[in-house]
Amino acid sequence: MKILSVDAYQIFDSRGQPTVEAVVILENGVQGIGLVPSGASTGQFEALELRDGDKARFLGKSVYQAITNIKTELAPALKGKSVNQQSELDKLMCEIDGTANKSRLGANAILGVSLAIADANAKNHGLPLFKTLSPNCSANLLPLPEIQLVGGGAHAQWRTDIQDFLLIVNGAKTYNETLEVTYNIYRTAEMMLKERGLLAGAADEGGFWPTFDSHEAIFEFVVEAIAMAGYQPGIEVSISLDIAASDLYANGRYHLPLDGKSYTSEEFLALMLDWCERYPVLSIEDPFADTDFAAWKAFTHAVGDRIQVIGDDLFTTNLTRIELGIEQKLANSVLIKLNQVGTVSETLQAIAMTQEAGWLPVVSARSGETEDAFISHLAVATNSGQLKVGSFTRSERMVKWNEVIRIERALEGQANFVGGDIFNKLRELELV
DSSP states (O other), X not given: OBEEEEEEEEEEOTTSOEEEEEEXXXXXXXXXXXXXXXXXXXXXXXXXXXXXXXXXXXXXTOOHHHHHHIIIXXXXXXXXXXXXOHHHHHHHHHHHHOSTTOTTTOHHHHHHHHHHHHHHHHHHHTOOHHHHTSGGGOOOBOOEEEEEEEEOGGGTTTSSSSOEEEEEOXXXXXXXXXXXXXXXXXXXXXXXXXXXXXXXXXXXXXXXXXXXXXXXXXXXXXXXXXXXXXXXXXXXXXXXXXXXXXXXXXXXXXXXXXXXXXXXXHHHHHHHHHHHHHSOEEEEEOOSOTTOHXXXXXXXXXXXXXXXXXXXXXXXXXXXXXXXXXXXXXXXXEEEOHHHHOSHHHHHHHHXXXXXXXXXXXXXXXXXXXXXXXXXXXXXXXXXXXXXXXXXXSHHHHXXXXXXXXXXXXXXXXXXXXXXXXXXXXXGOOOO
């Protein structure tokens, strides 16, 4: 089925910031939509999100130029093309843009249309996205969630320096069990904060953001919340960290103002190793700056056979960066974000490259999200095995967790869930 028209308009993300929604209409009247998320803590190697910069309109945050680029350059080029040629259409849009980081048309313009093409193709076939995004429609692995409990960094006005303290229910036997356990811990943590007079609202991704005296105090709080809810820390429920260390790195040192300390690269490496030794940490994201390769290598060599070491700012879902990381054994996992690279097909390639190396992909949302659940389908379609959305509150987060429930029902008994066993793959890697 061929594309009849492509349109776009400005909508708003979960932080109330302008973003792009694209619409692809096929000749038979089928419509696909693409809603573009946005990050607050962005890596320097990400594709460029084009904003207008006109302070008189939405304080410079409007996306009207990206929308104009869709209407005047992408729409004419895509009209009459077959909708089921995702990779060819994505490649065409990148060629029209003509830059390495999609900065001329804007990655938000290209991604919006790319998402809408994928959605239109699925609807045209009468199939859910997780089917049409999957080779031979065969994928069925439900993801293990990473769910934020305490938010910090750029997502929570720097109440803490570390960006995320998250839960992984690695002892769960079903997807629904992960949600039940998370609910119990989240509500227990809420009760604990209320009793201590520390409950102070939610961060961008829905996690709590109380004032703590130190990062040690946060660790103790998370471990206590797990235990108070009736679970064994490290056995049934573990901690996942997003350090977002590039935001902490300046003048050759890592800075933790909450603790009143700064560290050399070697000292920060020792701190990360100490935290992983003292607390039930199963996964850690961006423990070092995106240029501090020596620390990445040393850390991954030390703990990579038992702890997931995720590159986010390090890789930014960029094929060249991922390839470099695999060659140099910098990590053992890649965070996957659609808007970091800017097209559906490039995202699928990034996941495939990660998996072919024996590494673990973690499909992720952004801090500025929409009510779209595309990434839930992406995680299942690629058998990625993990999904990081944010916390267990706010509709733009819950829609993703809920969509996996719907996908499980649609699979009619064929759904697979391996849970924490996915980390067994780490022991098979050669990380020296």
